[in-house]
Amino acid sequence: MASEAKIAETDFSFSVDRSLIGQHPAIVRLRQLIERVAMADATVLITGESGTGKEVVARAIHGLSPRRSRSFVPVNCAAIPHDLLESEMFGHERGAFTGASGNRQGLFSIANGGTIFLDEIGEMPLALQAKLLRVLEDGVIRPVGSDRGFQVNARVIAASNNDLAAAVKNGTFREDLFYRLQVVPIILPALRERRSDIPLLVEHFLERIRARSPGRPLTVTREAMVHLWSYDWPGNVRELENMIERLVIMCEGDTIDTPVLPPNLISSSRMAEAQLPRKIPEAGLNLNALVRELEGHLINQALKQTGGNKQAAARLLGLKRTTFAAKLRRCGVIAPSPDGREDR
Ligand SMILES: Nc1ncnc2c1ncn2[C@@H]1O[C@H](COP(=O)(O)OP(=O)(O)OP(=O)(O)O)[C@@H](O)[C@H]1O
Ligand SMILES: [Mg+2]
Incomplete structure (x- = not known):
């Protein structure tokens, strides 16, 4: 049917170029790597500072993979209390623990056929790391309180903003799991290591705001751009994105100029004399x-x-x-x- 054909067409039109902005050689290589990795079913470990785009990359891999029409299920291992994480991931049976009033499906089951994104995996307790390793080896999950396991087929993409190799050295992360996860390691550069992408990203975020409030031409002066370029962006792309939102609110008219920039951004940036x-x-x-x-x-x-x-x-x-x-x-x-x- 024509409408079904249309859905199929739009559903599968994910574009890594639109979601992952940048022309720096590291980003060009990253896009190529994502396209290649998406087609394989291998486990991926994405490492990078906070705000460098780890989730963007994970979603891009899923969006380009043969699993794209199924669920992408993000799990933030740092945000879920340790004692609940196992039942969140693998589900539980009624009565498995106090408050488990019914059976509950785990996120691995929800991701069946799709992708599960284990964010901040470095925060996962050691005991659960051992269970995850077993799931990665045989694809069998066992809900908390159940003595029977069942097969799931979820692709695992993990992410960490700290150095997992160091966590392995100091004994907080299992070495065998570390190697099992990083079948394909992807390391994202900090924004300050690819400053040439800053103007592109600024334009991308401005364009998004223009789309929300049509009629505002929104431009950045040359001098303000030099400051944005020179700042260190410890919070990376997320910090830049939030900064642009804030500057658009603060600026007079439709031009973002130096006086509207926060003092810390100006003082830590080095004015370039280049014309x-x-x-x-x-x-x-x-x-x-x-x-x-x-x-x-x-x-x-x-x-x-x-x-x-x-x-x-x-x-x-x-x-x-x-x-x-x-x-x-x-x-x-x-x-x-x-x-x-x-x-x-
Ligand atoms: N290359 C990029 N192009 C466009 N937007 C990006 C890019 N990288 C990151 N972003 C945007 O920056 C924000 C942060 O990205 P994301 O959540 O993927 O970072 P993260 O590495 O997962 O951060 P955290 O470690 O804090 O969870 C998001 O709004 C995302 O859309
Ligand atoms: Mg994230």
């Missing part, structure tokens, strides 16, 4: 070249301020020393070393 174009020229511009130029400028500035101390300069820019060194090489910046020698 950003006031308007995109008709002939277009080369975004990559412009980004490299700005990056080179900020790197030079950081080195100047730290007397050529690369470690301090990396810290100033919120970069790991190795990332900073790679950028130095790419930009061809010659770092003056503290003793006056030139060092590449």
Whole structure:
């Protein structure tokens, strides 16, 4: 029937390009990886700081997978009290514990045929980790208070915003489960490691607000954008998203300018002297070249301020020393070393 065909068409038109904004090479590679991983049924472990898009990625994997017409069931292991988590995940039988007045289906059963997203998996108690490992091995779940198990077919995607390898070392996370989960590991970059995506993300969030309140042209001045670019975004994309919402409420008229930015954002950002174009020229511009130029400028500035101390300069820019060194090489910046020698 035509209407069914239409539903089938729209149901399956998930687009990773629309949900995962970014042109930074790390994001381009991530989109390719998501597309590949979606087709396999392997368990995935997504790691990244808070607000980097772990849930966005998990939903994208599900949305592109053959399971997309079935449920995506998120479980926040940190938000559910430890003693309830097992029955939430696997269900329980009537009378299994005080207050268990009837049988209850667990989230694994609800995710049957689809995907279960175990968020903040590092918070899962050790005893439950052992049970989860068994489920991953044989696909059999056993409701609390039941002596019989049954088969479920749910794809597991897990996420953590802390370093699970460190949790394994200090004994709070099972090593065998860690390896079982990360059949495919996906590590999301912090926003400050892909600053070139900030203008794109700002535009994306503004576009969403414009869609809600048509008629507001909403623009960001060049100077305000430089501040947004230079800020460290410890809360990553979520913080940027909330900031844009707030700035739109606070701004006079339809232009977001520097005075409306919160002081901490301005003071922790380093004003770039690089000249950003006031308007995109008709002939277009080369975004990559412009980004490299700005990056080179900020790197030079950081080195100047730290007397050529690369470690301090990396810290100033919120970069790991190795990332900073790679950028130095790419930009061809010659770092003056503290003793006056030139060092590449
Ligand atoms: N690449 C991206 N493109 C567009 N929006 C993004 C992107 N990454 C994250 N977001 C948005 O940022 C917000 C946070 O993303 P998400 O909830 O996936 O982060 P998270 O890593 O799960 O964070 P937490 O660890 O705090 O749970 C969401 O509103 C999401 O839509
Ligand atoms: Mg999350």
